[in-house]
Amino acid sequence: MRMFLFFAAVSAVIACTNLFGNKTQPTAEVMIEARQAMKLEAPKPIAVTPQLNITSKEDLIGYWVGTGLSMDTTATSADMNEYNYEKINFSIDSIQGDLVFGHTVWLGKSRAFKGNMQNEGGFYMMRVNQEGDDKWVGTFIANIAQSDSVMNIVWEPQNTKIDQSIDLTLTKTLFVYSPDYSLEDGGQFIDYQKSKQVTETYTDEDGQKHEYVDDSYFTTTDEVFKYNPSKQLLTKEQVENMTKADIFVLRNSIYARHGFAFHLPALRDYFGYMGWYVPVRTSIEHELSDTEIKNIELLMRYEEHAKEFYDVFGR
Amino acid sequence: MFSDVKSTLRDALFIGLLMYFSFLMLEITLQYIPVNLDVAFLRIKQDVIGLTHYQIAFFTHVFTSMFALLAGFTQFSFFLRKKYPLVHRGIGKLYVIVILLLSGPSGLIMGYYANGGWSSQWAFMLLAMMWMYTTWKALSTARSKQFDQHRSWMIRSYALTLSAITLRFWKWLIVGIFEPAPMDAYRIVAWMGWIPNLLFAEFIIYKNKKG
Numbered sequence: 001m002r003m004f005l006f007f008a009a010v011s012a013v014i015a016c017t018n019l020f021g022n023k024t025q026p027t028a029e030v031m032i033e034a035r036q037a038m039k040l041e042a043p044k045p046i047a048v049t050p051q052l053n054i055t056s057k058e059d060l061i062g063y064w065v066g067t068g069l070s071m072d073t074t075a076t077s078a079d080m081n082e083y084n085y086e087k088i089n090f091s092i093d094s095i096q097g098d099l100v101f102g103h104t105v106w107l108g109k110s111r112a113f114k115g116n117m118q119n120e121g122g123f124y125m126m127r128v129n130q131e132g133d134d135k136w137v138g139t140f141i142a143n144i145a146q147s148d149s150v151m152n153i154v155w156e157p158q159n160t161k162i163d164q165s166i167d168l169t170l171t172k173t174l175f176v177y178s179p180d181y182s183l184e185d186g187g188q189f190i191d192y193q194k195s196k197q198v199t200e201t202y203t204d205e206d207g208q209k210h211e212y213v214d215d216s217y218f219t220t221t222d223e224v225f226k227y228n229p230s231k232q233l234l235t236k237e238q239v240e241n242m243t244k245a246d247i248f249v250l251r252n253s254i255y256a257r258h259g260f261a262f263h264l265p266a267l268r269d270y271f272g273y274m275g276w277y278v279p280v281r282t283s284i285e286h287e288l289s290d291t292e293i294k295n296i297e298l299l300m301r302y303e304e305h306a307k308e309f310y311d312v313f314g315r
Numbered sequence: 316m317f318s319d320v321k322s323t324l325r326d327a328l329f330i331g332l333l334m335y336f337s338f339l340m341l342e343i344t345l346q347y348i349p350v351n352l353d354v355a356f357l358r359i360k361q362d363v364i365g366l367t368h369y370q371i372a373f374f375t376h377v378f379t380s381m382f383a384l385l386a387g388f389t390q391f392s393f394f395l396r397k398k399y400p401l402v403h404r405g406i407g408k409l410y411v412i413v414i415l416l417l418s419g420p421s422g423l424i425m426g427y428y429a430n431g432g433w434s435s436q437w438a439f440m441l442l443a444m445m446w447m448y449t450t451w452k453a454l455s456t457a458r459s460k461q462f463d464q465h466r467s468w469m470i471r472s473y474a475l476t477l478s479a480i481t482l483r484f485w486k487w488l489i490v491g492i493f494e495p496a497p498m499d500a501y502r503i504v505a506w507m508g509w510i511p512n513l514l515f516a517e518f519i520i521y522k523n524k525k526g
Contacts, residue, residue, distance in 0.1 A: 236362055240430060241498035305359050310497055313487045314343045315356045 052172050053149045057095055057117075060124060060144070064090040064151050064170035065278050083192075083265050085272030089279045090140065090153065090170055100126055105279040107136060108263040115140075122146045135159050175278040177287065179230035181257045185274040189249045191266035194218035218266075220245045229295035230257050239298055244306040251299040254292045258284040333387050336480045340381060347377050363428045372424035379417040383476045386410040390469065411454050414472070419447040431502045438505035445513075446475045467520045474516035475509055482508025 051059040067085050089105040095117065103112045115128030126142040138158050144151040153168040195217045203209050223246045227234060230253070239247065249270070252262070256271040259280030271277040281287075288296070309315050346355045352364050363369045389395055389406050396403045426439030453468035486504045489495065495503070 236359075237432075240359065241496045243494075243496055301358055301361070305355075306497060309355070311487070311490045313339055313483045315483070 050174060052174075053147055054124065054144055054172075055147060057119070057124070059172075061092050061095060063173045063175055063278060063280070064092065064153075065173040065175075066168050066170040067272055068166055068168050083269035085269045086265075087268065087272040087277065087279055088168060088170070089173075089261075090142075090151075090168075100128055102128070104130065104140075105261045105281070108261050108268065108279075108282070109136075110261065110282045111137065113140065119146075129158075135162070173278055175259055175280055177258050178276070179228070179257060179289070179291075181230075181274070181276040182225075182228070183249070183253055183274075184225055185276065186270060187273055189220040189224075189245065189266065189270045191218040191245075191264070193266065218245050220249050224249050224253075229254050229299065230289065230292055233291055234295050234298055236298070239302045242302070244303065244310060247299050247303045247306065251296055251303065254288070254296060255284055258287045260284045330388065333384070336484075337381075337384050339483075340384060340479060344377055344381055347374070350374065359430065360428075366428075368424065369428060372421040375417050376421040376425055379413050379421075380479060382413045383410055383418055384479070386476070387473060390473075407457070411450055414450040414476075415447055415454075419443055419450070422446065429505070431498050431505065435502050435505035438509075442475065442478060442509050445509075446472065449475060466523070470519055470523075471513065471516045474512040478509035478512055481512055 054060060065087060067087050086107070090102070091105065092100060092102040094101045098116050098118065099114065100117045101112075101114050103110055111130045111132055113128040113130045115126060117124060117126040119125075122145055124142075124144050124146065126140070128140050128142075130137045130139070136157070136159075139156045140153050141156070142151055142153040149171055151170045151172075153170060155166040155168065157165070197213050197216070199211055199213055201209055201211050221243060223242055227238060227250060229250050242250075252260075252267055252271075255262070256267075256274075256277050259278050261279040261282050262268045262271070268279070343355075347357075351357075352370075353361075357364055357373070360369075360373075364373075386406055386409075390403060390410070420443075423440055423443035426436060426441075426443050429436045429439045449468050449472040453465055453472050456462075456464040456468055482504050485507045486500055489500055489503060
């Protein structure tokens with residue numbers, strides 16, 4: 001009895017002394033302040049002409065964007081069929097004489113390239129090499145007719161183990177961030193790599209019940225269309241009843257609007273389908289608005305809580 | 316003879332399950348040591364965690380409720396009651412103090428701030444009040460030596476104590492089968508965690524009276 005009262009008193013004292021110090025993680029306010037301090041260092045946009053039909057060499061500068069099959073390093077052959085909207089951003093950053101400099105944002109990575117160009121018979125032709133030495137580094141051979149707006153590219157891997165080149169059709173895209181970009185331009189988010197087996201039943205014409213085992217994937221509901229976390233401050237009440245996948249996609253929609261190059265193939269495919277999405281950068285912390293930072297913090301809180309506690313005994 | 320074996324097996328099963336789930340509850344409690352305002356349940360209570368009285372209620376509840384579960388291991392034992400009545404009384408006092416002075420009132424405060432809106436707020440506040448009421452009745456009937464009544468009230472009280480376990484068990488089961496939205500699940504188990512327990516308690520009391 002005494003032991004217990006002693007324990008209760010001690011734990012109460014420990015609780016009260018530790019509690020009132022603020023030991024929480026960095027809050028949205030702290031992040032907003034930090035970002036304002038860093039604002040000066042934000043990357044400058046590349047100078048591009050708004051000209052989408054190529055009338056001169058300078059008009060080539062800018063983002064050239066298109067979709068191709070998934071070529072993810074982790075993807076199995078099955079996944080290649082599932083993901084068809086792998087967007088590539090072939091960015092020509094500067095042209096100095098015959099030299100072309102730029103970078104690609106592709107498969108969740110940004111890679112610099114450089115090479116040569118020439119103008120022959122009304123065609124601009126380029127041959128550029130990506131820098132780096134991993135498996136997915138290669139050479140782009142591009143051509144576009146003068147006054148045309150479509151660039152045809154063949155990508156050839158440097159790695160001889162990959163026996164396949166990729167044909168790409170790219171158009172020049174003037175990407176700017178907008179909080180208005182909507183998820184309704186897309187389909188349903190499905191992560192084919194996250195599934196579990198479920199048993200479904202159906203009744204056939206004879207009234208007989210049958211059971212079969214199917215894969216149930218990590219996927220969103222229509223709830224994601226109700227909110228835009230880049231425009232409105234979400235409330236606890238709105239977020240607390242959302243499913244894990246909905247929270248996950250809403251949070252990532254913020255990054256997508258800023259042109260984040262996702263590492264997860266399912267996210268690249270999901271946003272790649274949307275016309276407004278262009279993979280532009282691999283880091284977006286300094287681009288976020290105050291509303292977005294606050295929403296990310298809130299969504300993250302519930303996402304992690306759901307991950308840890310949704311389907312377990314406890315809390 | 317046969318019914319003896321049956322009841323021994325039943326008691327052993329009860330104690331075994333209780334041990335297992337008490338261990339899980341201990342693990343849940345230990346998440347909050349050292350005291351941290353940004354873990355587990357508290358991570359989704361950030362709107363009220365700034366309130367001093369909520370913090371006191373929460374940590375009182377977390378760190379004392381475990382002791383109420385202990386009663387299940389000893390208090391229903393006929394042997395212990397007869398042979399070591401002092402042990403029965405000692406643990407009984409601990410149980411009553413925990414519920415009436417610590418875990419019950421703090422549960423009531425937490426219920427007022429429960430997630431999920433008025434439905435779950437009412438569920439948890441009612442639970443806390445019923446918990447304290449049944450425990451109080453059990454204490455007063457024991458003091459006036461109405462031991463049949465005491466037994467009935469303690470069965471009710473402990474059934475509500477076990478809601479800590481049944482609530483989490485239902486949640487696990489419902490999520491596993493139906494995968495509802497998280498707060499819908501919470502609103503359901505806020506009621507389902509203790510109403511069936513009370514009904515089951517009445518069933519046991521009825522059977523005891525008949526037997």
